[in-house]
Amino acid sequence: LAKTTQPISMDSYEGQEVNITCSHNNIATNDYITWYQQFPSQGPRFIIQGYKTKVTNEVASLFIPADRKSSTLSLPRVSLSDTAVYYCLVGAPYGGSQGNLIFGKGTKLSVKP
Amino acid sequence: NAGVTQTPKFQVLKTGQSMTLQCAQDMNHEYMSWYRQDPGMGLRLIHYSVGAGITDQGEVPNGYNVSRSTTEDFPLRLLSAAPSQTSVYFCASSADRGGFNEQFFGPGTRLTVL
Numbered sequence: 358l359a360k361t362t363q364p365i366s367m368d369s370y371e372g373q374e375v376n377i378t379c380s381h382n383n384i385a386t387n388d389y390i391t392w393y394q395q396f397p398s399q400g401p402r403f404i405i406q407g408y409k410t411k412v413t414n415e416v417a418s419l420f421i422p423a424d425r426k427s428s429t430l431s432l433p434r435v436s437l438s439d440t441a442v443y444y445c446l447v448g449a450p451y452g453g454s455q456g457n458l459i460f461g462k463g464t465k466l467s468v469k470p
Numbered sequence: 471n472a473g474v475t476q477t478p479k480f481q482v483l484k485t486g487q488s489m490t491l492q493c494a495q496d497m498n499h500e501y502m503s504w505y506r507q508d509p510g511m512g513l514r515l516i517h518y519s520v521g522a523g524i525t526d527q528g529e530v531p532n533g534y535n536v537s538r539s540t541t542e543d544f545p546l547r548l549l550s551a552a553p554s555q556t557s558v559y560f561c562a563s564s565a566d567r568g569g570f571n572e573q574f575f576g577p578g579t580r581l582t583v584l
Binding site: 406444 | 474505510511512513514515529560562571572573574575576577578
């Protein structure tokens, strides 16, 4: 399973755009890239998933270069409520080679007023 | 829909005791997983299931058993609790949508083993 590397922590201010980059050099052809958000004392919550190029939803954008060895989660105009840990996962969805996704330690984002 | 539910929310055990953490989902999802999260760490996969009657080991399966007799339920059994199993346990479920995989997580069970 592909391992991921992300910054341990990031700081930002309200209203700024935040970009969190994840490295996954040994990503496999069948692997997808998925990001989750976790608040203290809660289970993770799905943010976005993509395979290549760019994916956008109402919460975030995910940028994936052609070689797919990294990806960037972009959070537009963050607020205090975006303070959380963000996890980048790489793996095949269920039904694929192993059917599970590996969580790393994540990036702790702190948004300040 | 209640989503993914877990019981109990909190549990304290003594070393050597056994117990079962319950997990249920009402979304008719094929896939279910158990994770543990230690302080300051990410989630580590314990066991997972791709359907009723089918389970497999994850990254840290030792000391835990699972079974999947129905689509809805996926209990996690601690055979003989050890202090190293003190952790927060999360259950998750997801549906197979041809590559798209969004896991829905329960609220977690905080377990302390003395």
